[in-house]
Amino acid sequence: MDKVIEFENISKEYSGFSIKNIDLNINKGYITGFVGANGSGKSTTIKMIMNLVKPDSGEVNIFEMNHNNDEKDIKQKIGFVYDDNIYYEGLNLRDLHKIVAPAYKNWDKKAFQHYIETFDLPLNQPIKYFSKGMRMKASLVLALSHNPELLIMDEPTAGLDPVFRKELLNILQEIMMNENKTIFFSTHITSDLEKIADYIVFIKDGEIIFNHSINSLQNEFALVKGDRSLIDRDTEDEFDYINYKGEYFEAMTQNPKVIYEVFGDEVSIDNISLEEIMYFLNGAD
Amino acid sequence: MIYLLRRDLILQKRLLWLYIPFILIFVYSLSSPSLIYTLAALYIPYNALAYDEQVNSDKLLNSLPYTRLEITLYRYLGTLVYTFVSVILVSLILVLFNKSFSLLDIVIGISFFLIIAAFTYPLFQIFKQGNIATIIIVAFVLSVGLLSTFSEQMIELGNLFLNSSVSNALLFSALLLSVLVIYFGSWVLTYSIYKNKDF
Numbered sequence: 001m002d003k004v005i006e007f008e009n010i011s012k013e014y015s016g017f018s019i020k021n022i023d024l025n026i027n028k029g030y031i032t033g034f035v036g037a038n039g040s041g042k043s044t045t046i047k048m049i050m051n052l053v054k055p056d057s058g059e060v061n062i063f064e065m066n067h068n069n070d071e072k073d074i075k076q077k078i079g080f081v082y083d084d085n086i087y088y089e090g091l092n093l094r095d096l097h098k099i100v101a102p103a104y105k106n107w108d109k110k111a112f113q114h115y116i117e118t119f120d121l122p123l124n125q126p127i128k129y130f131s132k133g134m135r136m137k138a139s140l141v142l143a144l145s146h147n148p149e150l151l152i153m154d155e156p157t158a159g160l161d162p163v164f165r166k167e168l169l170n171i172l173q174e175i176m177m178n179e180n181k182t183i184f185f186s187t188h189i190t191s192d193l194e195k196i197a198d199y200i201v202f203i204k205d206g207e208i209i210f211n212h213s214i215n216s217l218q219n220e221f222a223l224v225k226g227d228r229s230l231i232d233r234d235t236e237d238e239f240d241y242i243n244y245k246g247e248y249f250e251a252m253t254q255n256p257k258v259i260y261e262v263f264g265d266e267v268s269i270d271n272i273s274l275e276e277i278m279y280f281l282n283g284a285d
Numbered sequence: 286m287i288y289l290l291r292r293d294l295i296l297q298k299r300l301l302w303l304y305i306p307f308i309l310i311f312v313y314s315l316s317s318p319s320l321i322y323t324l325a326a327l328y329i330p331y332n333a334l335a336y337d338e339q340v341n342s343d344k345l346l347n348s349l350p351y352t353r354l355e356i357t358l359y360r361y362l363g364t365l366v367y368t369f370v371s372v373i374l375v376s377l378i379l380v381l382f383n384k385s386f387s388l389l390d391i392v393i394g395i396s397f398f399l400i401i402a403a404f405t406y407p408l409f410q411i412f413k414q415g416n417i418a419t420i421i422i423v424a425f426v427l428s429v430g431l432l433s434t435f436s437e438q439m440i441e442l443g444n445l446f447l448n449s450s451v452s453n454a455l456l457f458s459a460l461l462l463s464v465l466v467i468y469f470g471s472w473v474l475t476y477s478i479y480k481n482k483d484f
């Protein structure tokens with residue numbers, strides 16, 4: 001499978017936080033969701049993809065190119081959406097268009113017009129009067145109108161109401177319908193991912209915990225519930241995390257088969273939601 | 286690169302209407318033409334800096350297909366372009382209002398401005414956002430200091446040249462050239478800081 005983003009042994013040290021020897025591969029043609037708690041390294045990772053942050057060591061390859069040699073060629077192929085406001089508040093979309101469009105060789109005015117109409121955005125109103133949802137749409141218009149092969153988004157759904165989140169997810173699905181596009185986006189709203197993501201990358205304290213397809217995730221993780229008395233020092237080791245609730249326990253396992261062999265029908269083994277996986281992996285108890 | 290220049294003008298659309306009134310105020314209130322040239326040259330580049338302070342414009346510019354070298358170089362070259370425009374405008378206004386000025390006024394005026402800019406731009410990379418006023422004051426004081434030392438030597442040098450019957454034009458060129466050397470030295474410094482920055 002073609003890789004669009006490749007991180008090889010990437011490290012970055014900040015005071016009080018570090019990214020530790022990350023390897024990361026993002027496949028071409030899929031939507032990959034990037035999840036993790038606040039401060040786990042999502043934004044830093046995204047900034048390294050965009051060359052906004054330079055790693056202390058390791059190699060970042062985008063489209064098999066390197067920012068040191070081909071920064072402009074790489075960025076020609078990327079559309080970006082950030083959760084903080086990077087566009088000048090006092091300007092309207094017409095002026096922002098004049099600023100952003102000339103940067104790209106493949107800028108498509110018709111596509112720009114099309115998205116403006118589809119998203120129902122005013123061209124002459126300064127964006128400081130835009131709602132959070134409208135700003136997100138405006139960022140998307142500016143990110144999509146040069147027909148990027150890779151769309152990078154940092155927390156695009158943060159602070160959006162459910163109706164608009166759904167709309168955004170539909171838009172992303174539409175983008176994926178045509179051609180070989182790749183979307184990589186960070187979020188902490190896991191229900192968004194279950195709807196549209198093909199792959200999930202989970203980061204915790206600057207380390208990639210897993211990078212799985214959403215289907216294999218369902219096969220590899222399971223939620224186990226049963227009587228507390230079943231858990232002793234030996235059986236405890238079969239689980240990644242255990243929560244006790246009165247007479248019962250609730251645990252996550254990465255070996256559903258083994259659990260079934262050990263406990264048989266004495267416990268219930270169920271599908272686990274992404275939210276629960278994140279909850280257990282973040283060690284919240 | 287030219288689009289990055291346009292960016293400043295788009296951002297300052299409204300402020301540009303005030304540019305000529307701004308110059309007129311100085312033409313009326315200041316007796317020294319060279320200071321008028323300095324202040325007029327400040328207007329566009331420093332308004333641009335003020336705009337960039339408001340939002341995380343480095344994050345935008347560096348996400349677009351521009352290199353860090355281009356982004357820093359544009360700021361320095363752009364400033365020269367705007368300075369040139371300001372010289373033309375001020376000269377026209379001075380002629381229109383029948384005020385006398387000499388080539389020396391222009392050379393001194395824009396030299397002073399370019400030195401201020403040469404100090405300001407690297408300082409902007411060293412200090413965090415929100416320090417624009419401090420930076421400008423520091424750059425201003427440093428420039429006055431440098432230029433007063435500089436001018437004494439220039440006068441000495443000038444006398445030397447005058448005695449050896451070197452033309453004024455050559456003297457001005459020498460002054461401008463040295464200022465430009467400092468100015469592009471400042472770019473090298475700015476770029477070396479900017480190159481390794483995280484945004």
